[in-house]
Amino acid sequence: MPVIRHLTGAAYGTHFADQLALVAVPLVAALALNATPASIGLLVACQSMAHLLGSIPFGILADQRQLRHLAITSATVSLIGFACAALSIGFGSVLGFGASVTLAGFGVVLFGLTALSIVPRAASAEELGRANASIEVPRAACSFIVPLTVGLVISDVPGWAIFLVACLGSTLALRMSWSLPSFEVKPTQQEAVVSKILLGAKFVLRHRLLLPISLCAIFWNFAFAALLVVLVPAIQDLFGFEPGSFGISLSAFGLGAICGTWLSGRLANLVAPAFILLFGPGTSAMASGGLLLLGPGSSVFVQYALFFLLGFGPSxxxxxxxxxxxxxxxxxxxxxxxxxxxxxxxxxxxLGAIAGGYWVTLFGVEAGLQLVVGAFVLSFLVSAFSDLRRVSSYGALAAEGQK
Incomplete structure (x- = not known):
């Protein structure tokens, strides 16, 4: 599958640059731009803003435009954004830095939606699981390697240099996207944008599999965002670990994602999809529940193992x-x-991050962890009591989807 190989190469470049920015933005803002805590929060929000503002319009483009052109555009936009971020740091402009990382984020969002539309055009139903695993490996690998690397070099390397390195990732993505073939563009009826969005939303809400998948993802991401907020005070006040264990835990999460992604590609046609669709949220509920058992005297390696599990099953x-x-x-x-x-x-x-902080403020750190566990459990329950538990094979789904 040469198309998947080129797409995987583009994914490596895109996710390397994106993860670099994700880790570096708050650090560079504090160390190089002397930003206030409030400003740092706004800069971090700028990265998420690209997903919120760009997903819907870019999804419509993916249905109507040449996917090869969109992949090339995504890499170009990210490259420009990261280059402007490096310049903004050099000029000491917090506003320019925020605008630049937002622009780069739009390129990342466009690539993600474009890749999801390319894969089913380039792989058969039997090859789909392995193909999806292939393009997820870069995200998992970068989520492990990049945080460790940035943490080691951030004190010795100027902030602008980090974003120039991110430009190299986007350049790789551009080179690999240029190698993609053109894809058939099916003509669609001219409809108002709102109508197109509502049509997609109605399709999800009425579908016996897509609705529970969406609900599972919503509860899981609420829980994970809340956990990232709750974990810092939990490490200090409940577990008695060193603050640095927070970063190592995130690296353990990334390592788990690498292992899960690698294994998923090899099990795609050997294990019923239903097992994996329940295993992911199930392991999250178990791992988060394990955090409630930690306390003074516990080994920090237990925390690392739990975060490894949080990355492994969901990947x-x-x-x-x-x-x-x-x-x-x-x-x-x-x-x-x-x-x-x-x-x-x-x-x-x-919302998960805000809820986690608010809950801890009102009811304490342990109650915050309980909120996290409850949301992870809900992500499992909406899957376990849905038709997802009956998905026996991708081939059967392909036959159903063609009816």
Whole structure:
């Protein structure tokens, strides 16, 4: 599958640059731009804003435009954004830095939706699981390697240099996207943008598999965002670990995602998708519950193991649900459906973070952890009591989707 190889190469460049920015933005803002805590919060929000504002319109574009051109555009936009970020740091402009990372984020969002629409055009139903695993490996690998690397060099390397390195990632993505072939563009009826969005949303809400997938993702992302807020005071006040264990835990999460992604590609046609669709949220509920058992005297390696599990199961789930989405959604609607689901997912993350902080303030750190566990459990329950538990094979889904 040469198309998948080129797409995977583009994914490596895109996710390397995106993860670099994700880790570096708050650090560079504090160290190089002397930004206030409030400003740092706004800069971090700028990265999420691209997902919230860009997912729907980019999803519509993915249904109507040449996907090769969109992939090339995504890399170009990110490259310009990261280059401008480096210049903004050099000029000491916080405002320019925020605008630049937002622009780069739009390129990342466009690439993600474009890639999800390319995969089912380049792989058969039997190859879909392995193909989706292939393009998720870069995200998982970068989520492990990049945080460790930035943490080691951030004190010795100027901030602008980090974003120039991000430009190299976008340049790789541009080179690999240029190698992609052109894809058939099916003519669609001219409709108002709002009508197109509502059509995609209605399709998700009425679908026996896509609705529970969406609800599972919403509860999971709410829980994970809240956990990132709750974990810092929990480490200090409940567990008695060093603050640095927070960063190592996130790296353990990334390592788990690498392992889960690698295994998922090899199990795609050997294990019923239903098992993986329940295994992902199930392991999250178990791992988060394990955090409630930690306390003074506990080994920090238990925390690392729990975060490894949080990365391992959900990474397998992500690949499986991507395959289900691609098989059950009409090709001409795939971009919109992906955009609707992605908007819901990224829209809930700020709410989860706010809720986690608010809950800890009102009821204490332990109650905050209980909120996190409750949301992870809900993500499992909406899957376990849905038709997702009956998905026996991707081939059967492909046959159903063609009816």
């Amino acid at each position: 397998m789930w992500l690949i499986a649900q991507n395959s289900v989405r691609q098989l059950m959604t009409p090709t001409e609607m795939l971009g919109r459906v992906n955009a609707v689901i992605q908007t819901a997912i990224y829209g809930i993350r700020p």
